[in-house]
Amino acid sequence: MVRYIRYSSSVYYSPHDLKRLEAALFFYYHKIEKALSLPIVKPLFGLGYIENTLKLVEQWVQLTGDYDAVVFRGAYSALVSYKSHVGQSLQKSNPKIYERLEQLIFEYERPDIDLNLGGTLEIHNENLTTNNRIQKFEELIRQRHSVRVFTEKHIPDEEIYNAVKLAQHTPSVCNRQCWHVHVFTSDKDKTKILQHQNGNRGFGHLADRVLLITADLKCFFTSGERQQPSIDAGMFAMSLILSFEAMGIASCCLNLNLNAGKESAFRKTALLSKWEKPIMLIVIGYPPKSLKVAVSARKSIESLLSFRDLNN
Numbered sequence: 001m002v003r004y005i006r007y008s009s010s011v012y013y014s015p016h017d018l019k020r021l022e023a024a025l026f027f028y029y030h031k032i033e034k035a036l037s038l039p040i041v042k043p044l045f046g047l048g049y050i051e052n053t054l055k056l057v058e059q060w061v062q063l064t065g066d067y068d069a070v071v072f073r074g075a076y077s078a079l080v081s082y083k084s085h086v087g088q089s090l091q092k093s094n095p096k097i098y099e100r101l102e103q104l105i106f107e108y109e110r111p112d113i114d115l116n117l118g119g120t121l122e123i124h125n126e127n128l129t130t131n132n133r134i135q136k137f138e139e140l141i142r143q144r145h146s147v148r149v150f151t152e153k154h155i156p157d158e159e160i161y162n163a164v165k166l167a168q169h170t171p172s173v174c175n176r177q178c179w180h181v182h183v184f185t186s187d188k189d190k191t192k193i194l195q196h197q198n199g200n201r202g203f204g205h206l207a208d209r210v211l212l213i214t215a216d217l218k219c220f221f222t223s224g225e226r227q228q229p230s231i232d233a234g235m236f237a238m239s240l241i242l243s244f245e246a247m248g249i250a251s252c253c254l255n256l257n258l259n260a261g262k263e264s265a266f267r268k269t270a271l272l273s274k275w276e277k278p279i280m281l282i283v284i285g286y287p288p289k290s291l292k293v294a295v296s297a298r299k300s301i302e303s304l305l306s307f308r309d310l311n312n
Ligand SMILES: Cc1cc2nc3c(=O)[nH]c(=O)nc-3n(C[C@H](O)[C@H](O)[C@H](O)COP(=O)(O)O)c2cc1C
Pocket: 144, 145, 146, 147, 198, 199, 200, 252, 253, 254, 255, 256, 280, 293, 294, 295, 296
């Protein structure tokens, strides 16, 4: 709780802290693209969000000068989409904001900005048959098991890079993407990290890499969001292990349920920033051709699925 209060953006916020500024900009500009993707898009909407987005984009440019950052390009493109949607209605109802919007778009225009990075995207589902998709997904999700035996074959960095890139498609609150993946490779580092975790005995030492998933508390703005770091980074971890599975890389998640004292020792070993929340470890490696995995039987579907009707 103390860490959340101290290091999330719920109490302390300053645009000079670029991580906080980036999260705030994602937060506000996402409201625009989200509104543009609704079944019914109002002719004019979101003046509050627009003002904040304009202010944050200006701050971003002033403080970083980074026109290449995804957050800048996404926000810029979302503002262009917004302007083309609201056009005349905004000009008539709020000429001041319209002018600011127009000026910002003009001033920050760059020839290489891909306007598809913000706003909305048109997708077509008719080419993918539902059968094909579900079959592939079912295969992938049924074939994944927590693996606790690995070969000595080394995983190239590029494979990890590709898996993380795929896992980035995980949804997150307002697209804030709080997650971070730390990869430990040397035997010394892997041992140092794994000794803080009690569930890897008998197999952790066989892993080619030890991954630590963390969440950045600066991405969160209210006390109500206090569980969100674990939710978003947890979902990311799920995508990551499925990506690894699809690439033939086996994995086993390892809990980091540490009490305050143990977490503090772990932080020191992993050299974590104060605003990084450790979520879980994942050990990965190539699996042998044949191996045994724990069955880990699933509960009956009836015990966890309820179709509810609150009026009866
Ligand atoms: C967050 C998390 C923490 C876990 N921690 C451990 C652990 O410390 N040691 C371990 O051997 N397995 C661990 N597991 C693996 C679970 O035991 C395993 O996912 C579960 O039995 C279901 O089996 P399956 O992954 O093969 O489907 C963990 C899984 C998750 C999602």
